[in-house]
Amino acid sequence: MPDAAAVFRQEYERINREVYGGALPPFPGVDVVDRRDLFAATNTRGAGPWRVLEPFLLSAHVRGDLLLETVRHEIAHAAALLFDEDEGHGPAWREHARRCGARPVPTLDEGDPLRSGWP
Numbered sequence: 234m235p236d237a238a239a240v241f242r243q244e245y246e247r248i249n250r251e252v253y254g255g256a257l258p259p260f261p262g263v264d265v266v267d268r269r270d271l272f273a274a275t276n277t278r279g280a281g282p283w284r285v286l287e288p289f290l291l292s293a294h295v296r297g298d299l300l301l302e303t304v305r306h307e308i309a310h311a312a313a314l315l316f317d318e319d320e321g322h323g324p325a326w327r328e329h330a331r332r333c334g335a336r337p338v339p340t341l342d343e344g345d346p347l348r349s350g351w352p
C-alpha cells in the first residue's frame with residue numbers, strides 16, 4: 234500500500250490533469266506531521282497573481298477512507314486560494330470541493346464514519 238504522501242501526490246496530479254487541465258502548479262510536496270488537532274492544512278504565501286503554493290501539511294494519523302477525503306478537501310483549498318482568493322470555506326471553495334470530489338463541508342461531524350480511525 235502506498236504511503237500517505239504518495240497517495241496525496243497521485244490524487245493531486247490526477248485532479249490537476251482531469252479537473253483543472255494542468256492549471257494547478259506542480260505538486261508542492263507534503264509534510265507529514267504527528268498532529269491530532271488537524272487532519273491537514275494548505276499553505277500559501279503571497280497574494281493575488283503572486284500567490285505560491287507551499288507544501289501541504291498532513292497528519293500522520295489520517296488513513297483509510299479519511300485520507301482521500303482529506304486530500305481532496307485540501308486540493309480544493311489550493312484551487313480556491315490560487316484561482317479565487319478564497320481563504321476559507323466560502324462559495325468558491327465549495328465549488329472546487331465539488332469538482333475535486335470532496336464533500337462541500339468544512340469539517341466532518343463527530344460520529345461520521347470517516348472519523349472512525351481517527352485517534
Ligand SMILES: [Zn+2]
Nearest residue numbers: 306310322339
Ligand atoms: Zn478546509
